[in-house]
Amino acid sequence: xxxxxxxxxxxxxxxxxxxxxxxxxxxxxxxxxxxxxxxxxxxxxxxxxxxxxxxxxxxxxxxxxxxxxxxxxxxxxxxxxxxxxxxxxxxxxxxxxxxxxxxxxxxxxxxxxxx
Amino acid sequence: xxxxxxxxxxxxxxxxxxxxxxxxxxxxxxxxxxxxxxxxxxxxxxxxxxxxxxxxxxxxxxxxxxxxxxxxxxxxxxxxxxxxxxxxxxxxxxxxxxxxxxxxxxxxxxxxxxx
Numbered sequence: 001x002x003x004x005x006x007x008x009x010x011x012x013x014x015x016x017x018x019x020x021x022x023x024x025x026x027x028x029x030x031x032x033x034x035x036x037x038x039x040x041x042x043x044x045x046x047x048x049x050x051x052x053x054x055x056x057x058x059x060x061x062x063x064x065x066x067x068x069x070x071x072x073x074x075x076x077x078x079x080x081x082x083x084x085x086x087x088x089x090x091x092x093x094x095x096x097x098x099x100x101x102x103x104x105x106x107x108x109x110x111x112x113x114x115x
Numbered sequence: 116x117x118x119x120x121x122x123x124x125x126x127x128x129x130x131x132x133x134x135x136x137x138x139x140x141x142x143x144x145x146x147x148x149x150x151x152x153x154x155x156x157x158x159x160x161x162x163x164x165x166x167x168x169x170x171x172x173x174x175x176x177x178x179x180x181x182x183x184x185x186x187x188x189x190x191x192x193x194x195x196x197x198x199x200x201x202x203x204x205x206x207x208x209x210x211x212x213x214x215x216x217x218x219x220x221x222x223x224x225x226x227x228x229x230x
Contacts, residue, residue, distance in 0.1 A: 004158065042119075042205050042220030043159070056217060091158060104218070106151075106158030 002026065004107035006092050012113045018080040021110045025073070025094030031055075032069055033104065034077050035091040043091055049075065050098050082114045117142035117210040119221035127227045130198055136191040136224045138206030148189040149207040149218065150180055159205060165189065176200070201228045 005024040013019050025032050030051050035043035046065065048056040051072035060067070064083070069075040079086055089109040095102040122137040140146060147166050151159040163174025170182040180191045189206060203225050207218040 040222065042207075042222045044220070045217060048217065093158070103161045103164070104159075106160070108156065108158050 023092030029094035
């Protein structure tokens, strides 16, 4: 079974530029998560989708971050404009459904460096 | 709200020695508990989870963890570590009063196994 795919793996941009990350979850997984992992910290949930609807975006900085999951499959996370403090690894994860007992499967992440 | 504290940021051990990675949590309601492992440049992988039942949980790669409700702890143990166990380990909690599927992660413990 193919895992969660993410691209690009690495991205370097200047502050105030825009950037987008792409995630393809495991086939059949209804729930998709985007996490931000700052160096030395654990992953922090940014947004959770159930199919193509948003379940939780309480920690998403909506003035600069946006995410969508059209057709309930692939997802894109965008930052516009980027700030220095956005430098982090952005992890995408998916699970069969939004149940606490379901395992989340993580992609390899996109490492963003903002200069 | 729930929180997770991983008591050691770095744990160096010699190969074939036992290891314990400590995790305490805080929550006013019942929780599910998880340990994930993250190898360099990879996403997180579930090691084990406690949902209910026996407080001693066995996971992959010879790891086990014990849920202690009175001490609000979920420490991870392995009787004999290998070089390949060198990685970052994250403890996570999912409280039963929050959005289903949402987990709060600790800041991680770096396990370094030396020959």
